[in-house]
Amino acid sequence: MAPILDIKHLYKNYGSTEILKDINVTIEKGDFLVLVGPSGCGKSTLLNCIAGLEEITSGSIEIDGRDMTHVSPKDRDIAMVFQSYALYPTMSVAKNITFGMKVRGISQEEQDRKLAAVAKQLQIEQLLKRRPGQLSGGQRQRVAMGRALVRDPALFLFDEPLSNLDAKLRVEMRSEIKKLHHRLGASMVYVTHDQIEAMTLATKIVVMKGGVIQQIGTPSEIYNHPANTFVADFMGSPPMNLIPARAHSEGNGTKLEIDREGLEPIFLDVPRKDLPGDVVVGVRPEDLAEAGYRSGDTVQRAAIRVDMVEPAGADTFVTTHMGGKMITARLHAETVAHPGEMLDLEFDLEKVTFFEPTSGQRI
Amino acid sequence: MTDATLTQTGREPRSAGALIGRRLLRWGLYALLCLFALYYLLPLFVMLTTSLKSLEEIRTGSLVALPREVTFDAWGKAWSGACTGIQCEGLRPFFWNSVMMAVPGVLLSTLIGALNGYIFAQWRFRGANLFFAFLLFGCFIPFQVVLLPMARMLGIFGLAGTIPGLIFVHTIYGLGFTTLFFRNYYVTIPHELVRAAKIDGAGFFRIFxxxxxxxxxxxxxxxxxxxxxxxxxxxxxxxxxxxAGSQPITVALNNIVNSTTGVKEYNVDMAAAIIAGLPTLFVYIVAGKYFIRGLTAGSVKG
Structure with missing residues (x-):
């Protein structure tokens, strides 16, 4: 079966500025692809290119096996949900949802039937007569989804749909979108700058920076095996600790030496031989544990000096300095730690990622 | 014109002295405003009272006095009997000339301005800024400059001396402002609206x-x-x-005032001037509240 979306060597320039460089992405039917990256990384532009709202400079876009590179948005078999919802202000909710069908000349009975089905599905039946201005943010969001759903397209596009909602509603709508995706088995492309949204929703994540794809993978691949320090730093909250270290070859392994200000360096033994003299050690905050919680050959203990303790309810975050960087450890809520005192931490070296210091690429 | 409604500001005064100072300032402001209002309204008052007096009374009485005996003769004459040159039909035919010129002119220039504004705000094209700058320049062209070329053009189009010719001229020279108004209004509407409509399948005119x-x-x-x-x-x-047949009311008013022979009929002149001004006054009264709302309304929520 042909992939539902197949982007090959896509370039997008504005004048002489390259906005997107050599984008190659493929998703299968039922995939939930999330484009994530900091603002200005080109993710929204890419989505607009997929929608046909922006002309691309070179490359090709196929949707559901058909070449859509130069096809106008209305013929691409897509539906889109916008950040500002983009509801038509002077039309009722019902008219908003049926506008597309009306433009396409679909019969009134068909329109009514589809409208009723979508309204039921999204539980907005009681809102159909209202104007967008009379709705709350969450309700508008639902109507915008309804407008997309009623289209029953090959591909759904979402442009930061939750960023205008307050925190609580955002979590609610997030799980609702996830449920919707499961129920419909629909293919979706979703743009966000929120890495938690990306992790929770996606079956496949594309991390972008400066118009270039940094990594494509499942959420767990992206999280556990970031391709470079940018991805490592961007995905995860708090982000992955990136600790500069020196590697000394020793026996059939390597000894890592991590400098500390005013304290002895930390030495860790790694069962790898392929590391250069200088490396960046990437450790997730949750892979730094209190002494006694982790076991196995790869767990090594070191005493650190506590700089700051931040109890966050479910976890307690402890920060320290290593290799000139601030390092965060996600510890248990009941951890007893005090600033200025020493604390034994265990490094789970199985979960550690190594990066080349200058290029930032994973080794 | 009343200065009696002094509203309490709600804030607690710091001291009695400050309170008195503020009161004085408030009264001073009201006095000043009343003075200006008087300054503007006095001519209207004189016009209205003069138009209701007989010629005899105008000659003998004071300018600002109220009419002793109210008569609408001057209004009747101004509407249907006063002489504009050799013709003595009053303002009536010219009033309708003006209506026939103003209504299509207003509608056309507004509709085209809306379309222009929609393009400038939502369908940016290469050189749009330059075009917009030219259109804005059109707002500030002194009209004396275009009289001769425009007369030539109207001649070529065969519209010289006709009401359609006047409609044409007013539509063209209104476009600068109407485009500016609509463009600035539409700029506040998010582009995503057009994008959503495009995906829904609507085209340029459908969206508009x-x-x-x-x-x-x-x-x-x-x-x-x-x-x-x-x-x-x-x-x-x-x-x-x-x-001769297509003059608007402003021209006719000028002719009435200038073509009297013998005794100057001030009451008729005043009545004619008020008649000529009434339609604009009427439009302001009917649509005034939208005028303020429209000038201040910015973005559209939704």
Missing amino acids: WSIFLPLSLPIAVVTIIWQFTQIWNDFLFGVSFSS
Whole structure:
């Protein structure tokens, strides 16, 4: 079966500025692809290119096996949900949802039937007569989804749909979108700058920076095996600790030496031989544990000096300095730690990622 | 004109002295405002009272005195009997000339301005800024400059001295402002609206007709008031591009005032001037609240 979306060597320039460089992405039917990256990384532009709202400079876009590179948005078999919802202000909710069908000349009975089905599905039946201005943010969001759903397209596009909602509603709508995706088995492309949204929703994540794809993978691949320090730093909250270290070859392994200000360096033994003299050690905050919680050959203990303790309810975050960087450890809520005192931490070296210091690429 | 409504500001005064100071300031402001209001309204008062007096009374009485005996003879004469040159039909035919000129002129320039504004705000094209700058320049062209070329053009089109010719001229020279009004209004509408409509399958005119025009009531009212006032009150184009049968009311008013022989009928002149000004006054009263709302309304929530 042909992939539902197949982007090959896509370039997008504005004048002489390259906005997107050599984008190659493929998703299968039922995939939930999330484009994530900091603002200005080109993710929204890419989505607009997929929608046909922006002309691309070179490359090709196929949707559901058909070449859509130069096809106008209305013929691409897509539906889109916008950040500002983009509801038509002077039309009722019902008219908003049926506008597309009306433009396409679909019969009134068909329109009514589809409208009723979508309204039921999204539980907005009681809102159909209202104007967008009379709705709350969450309700508008639902109507915008309804407008997309009623289209029953090959591909759904979402442009930061939750960023205008307050925190609580955002979590609610997030799980609702996830449920919707499961129920419909629909293919979706979703743009966000929120890495938690990306992790929770996606079956496949594309991390972008400066118009270039940094990594494509499942959420767990992206999280556990970031391709470079940018991805490592961007995905995860708090982000992955990136600790500069020196590697000394020793026996059939390597000894890592991590400098500390005013304290002895930390030495860790790694069962790898392929590391250069200088490396960046990437450790997730949750892979730094209190002494006694982790076991196995790869767990090594070191005493650190506590700089700051931040109890966050479910976890307690402890920060320290290593290799000139601030390092965060996600510890248990009941951890007893005090600033200025020493604390034994265990490094789970199985979960550690190594990066080349200058290029930032994973080794 | 009343100065009795002094509203309490609600804030607690710091001291009695400050309170008195503020009161004085408040009264001073009211006095000043009343003075200006008087300054503006006195001529209207004189016009209105003079138009209701008989010639005899005007000659003998004081300028600012109320009429001893109210008579509408002057209004009747101004409407249907006063002489504009050799013709003595009053303002009536010219009033209808003005209506026939102003209504299509206002509607055309507003509709085209809306379409232009929609393009400039939502369908950016290469060189759009330059085009917009030219259009804005059109707002500030002194109309004396264009009289001769325009007369030539109207001649070529065969519209010289006709009401359609005047409609044409007013539509063209109204476009600068109407485009500016609509463009600035539509700029506040998020581009995503057009994008959503494009994905829904709507085209350029469909989006304009179904989505943008229904949003435009406040700015349309502003534009209509502005254009109506401009076109109705215009004298220069009216006097330059009309012939005997197509003169607008402003030109006729001038002729009435200037073509009296013998005794000057001030009451008729005043009544004619008020009649000529009434339609714009009427438009302001009917649509005034939208005018303020439209000028201040910015973004559209939704």
